[in-house]
Amino acid sequence: MGRISLNNPVLVAAGTFGFGEEYSTLIDLNKLGGIMTKTITLEPKKGNPPPRLAETPAGLLNAIGLENPGIDVFLKEKISFLSQFKTALIVNVAGESEEDYLSLAERLNEKERIDALEINISCPNVKEKGLVFGTDPGRTFSLVKKLREVTDIPLIIKLTPSVTDISQIAQAAQEAGAEALSLINTITGMSIDTETRRPKLGNITGGLSGPAIRPIAVAMVRDTFQKVGLPIIGMGGITCSEDALEFILAGASAVAVGTANFIDPTTTLKIIEGIKQYMKRKKLENFSDLVGWLEDGS
Numbered sequence: 001m002g003r004i005s006l007n008n009p010v011l012v013a014a015g016t017f018g019f020g021e022e023y024s025t026l027i028d029l030n031k032l033g034g035i036m037t038k039t040i041t042l043e044p045k046k047g048n049p050p051p052r053l054a055e056t057p058a059g060l061l062n063a064i065g066l067e068n069p070g071i072d073v074f075l076k077e078k079i080s081f082l083s084q085f086k087t088a089l090i091v092n093v094a095g096e097s098e099e100d101y102l103s104l105a106e107r108l109n110e111k112e113r114i115d116a117l118e119i120n121i122s123c124p125n126v127k128e129k130g131l132v133f134g135t136d137p138g139r140t141f142s143l144v145k146k147l148r149e150v151t152d153i154p155l156i157i158k159l160t161p162s163v164t165d166i167s168q169i170a171q172a173a174q175e176a177g178a179e180a181l182s183l184i185n186t187i188t189g190m191s192i193d194t195e196t197r198r199p200k201l202g203n204i205t206g207g208l209s210g211p212a213i214r215p216i217a218v219a220m221v222r223d224t225f226q227k228v229g230l231p232i233i234g235m236g237g238i239t240c241s242e243d244a245l246e247f248i249l250a251g252a253s254a255v256a257v258g259t260a261n262f263i264d265p266t267t268t269l270k271i272i273e274g275i276k277q278y279m280k281r282k283k284l285e286n287f288s289d290l291v292g293w294l295e296d297g298s
């Protein structure tokens, strides 16, 4: 994917895989195309009040609120563990101001092992600041351009579906010098316990993920693929190789698995194998031929 090299096109999505420690006892992390870390911020964050998760039909609402140990602990304790695996290491960061993002990028410059930064401009679960950059093409452009000036690490911009036209934000990221895009982050939702008349989440609203959002994500990947030239990491409700192939045919060069990791931690490995089997069955040799190969009847 441009300057970002992946062993295979199947990654794990930010925030659903922590920093890999827990999952390393369940699957061989060397087999993943890449690990996108939980979002890191400059200061440690406690996150939102509980409850933070609520199940919905075919989906999951979460309002974690970017709980994380902060950049110092990440650099001191977490990165060395992740660095031992032969898989792309993509560090996801978020800030409340341009300065925050720039400081994070500068701190991460020290580490050669990092393959890319995933710039989270799309979190719906932090009060006010979460979507400030990701819903405004001008602010996306300004942030990415400044990041480009302070770091050579490839930049993947993570987009929110909570916009009228996602391709406009994608275009702004491309013009400012991003290497790739990842889409989609969760969609704002709410669930109410009718007995207590209380919201099911402590934060009242949360981000919806899982199969419920997959068709929305596939449509956004297709739209972005048609209008913007950057490689796309597609995500949103992927549970099996068929789901992953939908994203790839729509135009994703790679995919990331999020919520499905909670149900079956081996989902990614099954998807890697499933894509290989599909290519064999369809007598295809190059994965890249599949990207965007939609027979749309036009």
Ligand SMILES: Cc1cc2nc3c(=O)[nH]c(=O)nc-3n(C[C@H](O)[C@H](O)[C@H](O)COP(=O)(O)O)c2cc1C
Pocket (backbone or CB within 6 Å): 013, 014, 015, 016, 037, 038, 039, 060, 062, 064, 066, 092, 120, 158, 184, 185, 186, 208, 209, 210, 211, 213, 235, 236, 237, 238, 256, 257, 258, 259, 260
């Ligand atoms: C519990 C949970 C925590 C998440 N935390 C983050 C995060 O820290 N940073 C981020 O960019 N995305 C985060 N996400 C969004 C996912 O990376 C992904 O974009 C989204 O869930 C759609 O994929 P999925 O349906 O396969 O889960 C989180 C999602 C879930 C379910």
